[in-house]
Amino acid sequence: MSAAERIDAVGLSRALAAGTVRSADLARAAAQRVGTRDGEVHAFLAFDGGRLEALAEGADRTRAAGQARPYEGVPVAVKDNLTTTAFATTCGSRILEDYRPPYDATAVRRLEAAGLLVAGKTNLDEFAMGSSTEHSAYGPTRNPVDPTRVPGGSSGGSAAAVAAGMVAWALGSDTGGSVRQPAAYCGVVGLKPTYGRVSRYGLVAFASSLDQVGTLTRTVPEAGALLGIVAGHDPHDATCAAEPVDDYLGAAQAGLAEGEAAFAGRTLAIPREAFGPGVDPAVAAEVEACARRMERAGARLREVSIPSLSVALSAYYLVATAEASSNLARFDGIRYGLREPGASVLDTHRRSREAGFGEEVKRRILLGTYALSAGYYDAYYVRAQKARTRVRDDLFAALADADALLTPTAPDVAFPLGAHSADPLAMYAVDILTVPASLAGFPALSVPAGRVTGLPVGLQLIGRPFAEALLLRLGAAWEAMAPWPLPDMGLADAATAVEGGSR
Amino acid sequence: MAGSDERAAAFGMEEVRAVADLARLALTDAEAATFARDLGRVLEAAQALAALDVEGVDPAYRVGAGAEDPALARGPGAAQARLRADEPGACLDRDAVLAMAPDRDEAFFRVPTVVERT
Numbered sequence: 001m002s003a004a005e006r007i008d009a010v011g012l013s014r015a016l017a018a019g020t021v022r023s024a025d026l027a028r029a030a031a032q033r034v035g036t037r038d039g040e041v042h043a044f045l046a047f048d049g050g051r052l053e054a055l056a057e058g059a060d061r062t063r064a065a066g067q068a069r070p071y072e073g074v075p076v077a078v079k080d081n082l083t084t085t086a087f088a089t090t091c092g093s094r095i096l097e098d099y100r101p102p103y104d105a106t107a108v109r110r111l112e113a114a115g116l117l118v119a120g121k122t123n124l125d126e127f128a129m130g131s132s133t134e135h136s137a138y139g140p141t142r143n144p145v146d147p148t149r150v151p152g153g154s155s156g157g158s159a160a161a162v163a164a165g166m167v168a169w170a171l172g173s174d175t176g177g178s179v180r181q182p183a184a185y186c187g188v189v190g191l192k193p194t195y196g197r198v199s200r201y202g203l204v205a206f207a208s209s210l211d212q213v214g215t216l217t218r219t220v221p222e223a224g225a226l227l228g229i230v231a232g233h234d235p236h237d238a239t240c241a242a243e244p245v246d247d248y249l250g251a252a253q254a255g256l257a258e259g260e261a262a263f264a265g266r267t268l269a270i271p272r273e274a275f276g277p278g279v280d281p282a283v284a285a286e287v288e289a290c291a292r293r294m295e296r297a298g299a300r301l302r303e304v305s306i307p308s309l310s311v312a313l314s315a316y317y318l319v320a321t322a323e324a325s326s327n328l329a330r331f332d333g334i335r336y337g338l339r340e341p342g343a344s345v346l347d348t349h350r351r352s353r354e355a356g357f358g359e360e361v362k363r364r365i366l367l368g369t370y371a372l373s374a375g376y377y378d379a380y381y382v383r384a385q386k387a388r389t390r391v392r393d394d395l396f397a398a399l400a401d402a403d404a405l406l407t408p409t410a411p412d413v414a415f416p417l418g419a420h421s422a423d424p425l426a427m428y429a430v431d432i433l434t435v436p437a438s439l440a441g442f443p444a445l446s447v448p449a450g451r452v453t454g455l456p457v458g459l460q461l462i463g464r465p466f467a468e469a470l471l472l473r474l475g476a477a478w479e480a481m482a483p484w485p486l487p488d489m490g491l492a493d494a495a496t497a498v499e500g501g502s503r
Numbered sequence: 504m505a506g507s508d509e510r511a512a513a514f515g516m517e518e519v520r521a522v523a524d525l526a527r528l529a530l531t532d533a534e535a536a537t538f539a540r541d542l543g544r545v546l547e548a549a550q551a552l553a554a555l556d557v558e559g560v561d562p563a564y565r566v567g568a569g570a571e572d573p574a575l576a577r578g579p580g581a582a583q584a585r586l587r588a589d590e591p592g593a594c595l596d597r598d599a600v601l602a603m604a605p606d607r608d609e610a611f612f613r614v615p616t617v618v619e620r621t
Binding site: 099100101102103195196209210235238308310311314315317318325329332333334335336337338339341342343344345346347348349350351353354357359362363365366367369370373379380382383384385386387388389390392424425428439440441 | 537549553615
């Protein structure tokens with residue numbers, strides 16, 4: 001594998017600083033990859049190659065003037081449920097077709113403040129509701145590894161853009177696994193930070209107590225670099241944490257340098273339920289084999305039980321849909337978005353929402369409305385929130401004597417398009433191993449862990465709140481032990497740029 | 504589980520239409536039939552929650568900062584501790600906001616008549 005193919009965050013930054021790669025080269029390579037691959041993959045809902053190149057040339061001038069920041073001029077893709085003033089923000093929905101937000105999301109502003117260039121907006125399940133990116137009003141995204149299969153979801157566009165080598169870095173959002181599961185399916189790195197680690201200001205709300213901005217990257221150090229850029233307190237989001245932002249890139253680089261040594265003396269908790277019924281035995285075996293390699297490197301594997309895992313999925317779908325039914329009440333055809341005029345205000349609401357929302361969004365609004373309605377509130381919503389407490393208590397207990405929990409990210413590998421389209425329950429079941437960390441608000445990292453029938457498998461590490469640095473260190477150590485193929489970004493000409501880089 | 508069959512079976516077209524009315528959704532007959540079936544199945548699966556022992560367990564209405572201390576995360580002061588001072592600050596530009604309105608009248612959103620003039 002050439003050095004260019006394994007270029008990581010630090011290598012890219014060094015190559016830019018050394019002048020062996022220019023931002024304009026990155027922009028042109030991105031546009032070329034989108035041109036050749038995105039007709040099939042459909043990762044982007046909006047991509048503006050001309051804008052990107054103009055911004056890149058500006059970044060190169062800034063660098064020539066000696067004023068460049070470390071990642072000045074690196075293209076980045078942004079999921080289309082984060083608001084951007086430079087691009088329409090559709091959330092994959094007809095109801096927001098052509099919607100141009102009057103403000104940028106905090107995460108997007110921080111990307112731009114760090115000198116990164118927003119290349120475009122990526123496809124998603126409508127309002128992030130789905131696990132396959134098939135529920136986009138603008139057509140599905142396909143998995144670059146096997147275009148007959150889904151990329152996962154709901155951040156499937158961001159995962160596919162990275163996996164296809166269109167961009168090195170992308171932002172997604174994760175409510176019940178929407179960063180981690182597509183990362184697993186596409187063979188890239190996905191990080192869902194602790195709830196509150198990244199501001200949700202400008203992230204169009206799906207389920208406010210679960211939503212969190214996350215990263216999709218080719219390598220673990222890049223996840224550290226990107227998290228370091230977007231994390232931190234934001235007065236615009238009352239749930240955004242004030243905890244100090246750790247040196248995430250430094251932690252990942254340390255793990256990459258340590259390799260096997262990073263696992264010495266570590267304890268990894270292995271929940272037996274995550275390797276049992278409902279999980280593809282081949283996927284379970286592949287992830288278990290990875291855990292054994294970590295054990296040989298010096299980690300202690302401790303089998304634990306998470307009894308509440310059996311109810312986590314139901315609790316998640318009741319809590320998430322209840323919050324969604326409330327959050328999506330704002331789409332009423334009055335202040336923004338699609339309006340289908342009716343005889344009365346109420347009729348306008350009903351007709352606009354009927355015309356603007358897709359089937360999965362309606363299904364979830366109905367489920368959530370029912371779970372919150374009089375007579376069912378205690379039986380469903382309150383009970384689900386109590387189950388949520390149990391999930392969090394179980395995770396705390398499992399992590400009391402362990403550094404991280406280790407599970408498969410998803411119970412399967414990428415499935416063919418349409419495989420679960422007629423069966424919402426089968427689609428929901430794909431989230432079984434990602435919803436526990438979401439319900440608890442804990443950070444979780446998905447890294448590539450081998451393949452089954454040629455398709456990528458994801459390994460998930462779940463940590464205690466604000467333990468992102470530890471997860472990145474262990475994930476990068478795993479990357480050093482079992483390096484996965486990185487997408488070709490069309491930067492072969494710049495191969496010499498990174499010789500002697502961080503790898 | 505006892506009761507789940509009745510509950511699933513009871514989720515019929517009328518019940519879907521009643522919930523859709525609460526949610527301000529106008530559904531086609533085909534959608535109502537699909538959702539009646541789907542919601543019945545999802546709620547049936549959710550009956551597993553009924554078997555979970557949650558005696559004395561508080562609902563987790565809050566996660567995030569402070570979650571490393573479950574008692575604090577659930578306590579009444581968890582959110583208040585981080586509330587900012589209620590001071591006026593910059594807000595979105597009115598024209599930029601109204602530019603996205605489906606129908607406007609200068610500085611106002613225009614909507615169908617709500618109250619008839621007498």
